Amino acid sequence: MQKNILVAQSGGPSAAINATLAGVVLEGMRHEEIGNIYGALNGIQGVIERRLIDLKSQIKTDRQFKMLECTPSMALGSCRHKLPDYEKSPAVYEEIRKIFHEYGIGCFFYVGGNDSMDTALKLSEYFLAVNEDIRVIGLPKTIDNDLFGTDHTPGYGSAAKFIATAVAEIARDCDAYNLNSVTIVEIMGRNAGWLTAASVLPRAAGTEVPQLVYMPEVEFSLEGFLEDVRRLHAVRHTVVIAVSEGIRFADGRYVSQSEQSDHVDAFGHRYLSGAGKLLERQVANKIGCKVRSVELNILQRCSSHILSATDINEARRIGQFAVRFALQGQTGVMAGLKRISDAPYICDVVTVPIREVAGLERGFPKEWIAPSGNNLTDDVFCYLLPLIVGDVQPPTRNGIPEFFSFNKSVLSHT
């Protein structure tokens, strides 16, 4: 008997998350066992609110698939809705079960980061507990690259490519004048320095930038920072610095704390911004040279015009494999990436029990940080370089990227 499948997206945007969605739809269309392919709008919240749309009728042509793959941010919409524990709110789970029955859902695919894996885990355990054959697969997505159980996360490679390119370009911009200057590039990544680490990739294209890298894994010292800059100015005009938004002082306070906004999301995460601005003012006051800080900001997660082909291909493959895993009867697993070798770069899609990975943050390897604490070792290149390989030409109209938009008219169902 045919089963329908349901896919939804959650968490923060990335440039590759729709390639995973495209992979689910593409693979779903290939199997006779699968009937309808539904998408829920705004993640698990849209499931609960019965805001489901039909996907097969909307993505048909190669160009539509390509457009969807190259469209940044969740085409189905996202949510930050945290599924409560079953013990506290059994009614929510029963409602979801009822909705899945109504729509004949046999497999649910949830694309997202750590918080979304938490939801996928809870749902899969609930269905097992009530002896319901509804399979739940988690599909990783986060530019932060901090998920456990996968070599890296889809979205990270494209973000890394944008960051590396932007740092290379900004470094050239800063080099135009014949005077001492400091340029501070502030990079996303609350707790792990994965994104900040990508800033060193320009060195693989013949540059020396950035000269200094401050990771959130290392206690930040303002005095040490100013000393680093002074030392470099003795031998060169231009100093380019990559700094994580999440750097903290020895006492645990974020450097950006004085610049912090009050916005706290549903998972208690605080929106950080301003480490670069604070360091900019420090350089201006204590060193007095030309100084500028640049926040790469949300382009890090949505710059679809500079995608990594490796990233997009892997994101799509994860979507495709997730469908196969579900059809094999697996549930409560995440489709993760397992690196077989660096050169040639080979990466397999494997399953990982979500229970083993949910809630854990995969930190940046301490041994890749130079003993000085203000730079990285060359080990990072073996890991990072394969992830940014290959260009993607996104569909454009009039020279502007043309994005895929779903008709979001919700299905009426009884």
Place this chain on the structure above:
Amino acid sequence: MQKNILVAQSGGPSAAINATLAGVVLEGMRHEEIGNIYGALNGIQGVIERRLIDLKSQIKTDRQFKMLECTPSMALGSCRHKLPDYEKSPAVYEEIRKIFHEYGIGCFFYVGGNDSMDTALKLSEYFLAVNEDIRVIGLPKTIDNDLFGTDHTPGYGSAAKFIATAVAEIARDCDAYNLNSVTIVEIMGRNAGWLTAASVLPRAAGTEVPQLVYMPEVEFSLEGFLEDVRRLHAVRHTVVIAVSEGIRFADGRYVSQSEQSDHVDAFGHRYLSGAGKLLERQVANKIGCKVRSVELNILQRCSSHILSATDINEARRIGQFAVRFALQGQTGVMAGLKRISDAPYICDVVTVPIREVAGLERGFPKEWIAPSGNNLTDDVFCYLLPLIVGDVQPPTRNGIPEFFSFNKSVLSHT
């Protein structure tokens, strides 16, 4: 008798300025009348300091030319040096004349914005006054697009393409959640809204963003701005706003004034930043929805990974034509672009007496601003769309842009 030529770059960086340099070198190599091709490091300052390098020996292969063309910011370095009036400092002019004699310079090409044209004008008039056959040609360059005597300036098209693409991407990023939000994109352009105008180009690819556009040409009202946002929130969740860094209140104060840094350059220009941040705080306090401001910052002028082929080709052609104009005996002219038609897009390179254009700012046409003052009319598309046509694939190494760097060992000469 063979003459040597000298080229230098000045003013603020752009992504196309080295294509103009490449054009000068390319064309210079084709004429028997031209001997050596020198580049001065850091503009007119490098001329005065005799910091000249040989260019022909450094740019030989097609790949080198391509790399140079796709390298952002001045490959020869820039300066903000303002040439004093002859009456005040005749010695500087006599020194430059002496240096030009030493190096056998018959033509000087100065690539830059308004301030650089001022220098080119002064030098050309000095050489004419002292009956010296040294020709001086100005080559336009500025992302600001505010030079007189040219339909547009090289560098503007690529900046416009980056801005349009970034706004399209950011708009998708902001659309992921099912809640009211405001996203403010702050765009460069001190006095003229040319760059901010490029933000509407995503509408030519099937989107409606940005919903509001605040140009520096229109008096800014905080109350009007908040009212605009409230009105839009009545009919849609997500409001994307493009705002020029240079918007001012009715009394002439910059909106960013409270955020202004004290840095003033040699031409008395003040570095602006912060209009977006101020509006962000206003929305947070007065409307209370999710709000974020994004400063596109210096990537607007150095994002070589998303060049306009039209822009790069025109920048190169301007360099080539400048050499031909000089060989024809012209001096004191700028090589400008004259648009013949929009569709098909045809643009000629012509000469314009610098005297007629130096010191003037070409404002954004008032009639392209909607009567409401918070949007643009469709007229802007005819003008803008041809300028962003065509993609350029910059040379890369390991997936990272590979930039051209000159060996800056200065020539020793007697």
